[in-house]
Amino acid sequence: MTTVTVNTPRAFAACESCYAAGRLVGVWVDAVDAADITPAQIHVDSGVDFTAEGCEEFVCMDTDGLPTTGEPSLEEAARWGEIHAEVGDDRWPALCAWVRSGAYITEGDSDFPSLSDFEEVYAGNWESFREYAEDLADDIGLLDGMPDHLQGYFDWEAWTRDLAFDHVIEPDGHGGKFILRSL
Numbered sequence: 001m002t003t004v005t006v007n008t009p010r011a012f013a014a015c016e017s018c019y020a021a022g023r024l025v026g027v028w029v030d031a032v033d034a035a036d037i038t039p040a041q042i043h044v045d046s047g048v049d050f051t052a053e054g055c056e057e058f059v060c061m062d063t064d065g066l067p068t069t070g071e072p073s074l075e076e077a078a079r080w081g082e083i084h085a086e087v088g089d090d091r092w093p094a095l096c097a098w099v100r101s102g103a104y105i106t107e108g109d110s111d112f113p114s115l116s117d118f119e120e121v122y123a124g125n126w127e128s129f130r131e132y133a134e135d136l137a138d139d140i141g142l143l144d145g146m147p148d149h150l151q152g153y154f155d156w157e158a159w160t161r162d163l164a165f166d167h168v169i170e171p172d173g174h175g176g177k178f179i180l181r182s183l
């Protein structure tokens with residue numbers, strides 16, 4: 001069985017000695033495989049005799065679909081690939097948005113996000129923060145006990161504004177928002 005993924009992070013693994021010799025030799029791989037790439041895979045189609053050239057050092061020269069900027073090591077790219085697999089392709093964009101916000105919780109001393117904390121704080125993908133706020137108000141019974149004829153006077157704007165201070169709100173790239181609680 002294969003699972004269709006659309007957000008799989010990728011890494012461009014390249015050969016350092018070839019690069020030093022003025023040749024860009026490398027391949028795009030799923031990030032999760034980046035640390036296990038072999039000389040044969042890297043040099044496929046390059047025509048380089050990598051055994052004779054002594055090609056042993058490989059580096060990550062580009063990435064796609066990672067929440068970080070700059071080039072990670074191949075090991076770091078592979079860790080991101082594992083995180084993608086753990087959190088799932090559907091939730092990966094939300095996790096990336098959380099990391100890019102800078103307001104995310106890290107795993108131990110690393111810069112990688114804590115997935116248990118992500119699961120705890122992720123409140124979903126919404127059209128707007130207001131939509132989320134109204135749904136939350138329903139859930140917690142915010143206006144329960146307030147007479148119906150007074151509910152129209154409730155200051156939604158002020159309440160939503162205050163609520164937003166306790167949340168990380170990031171664009172989802174499709175006009176909506178990823179919403180995460182701040183701990």
Ligand SMILES: [Zn+2]
Pocket residue numbers: 015016017018019025043048050053055
């Ligand atoms: Zn090489």
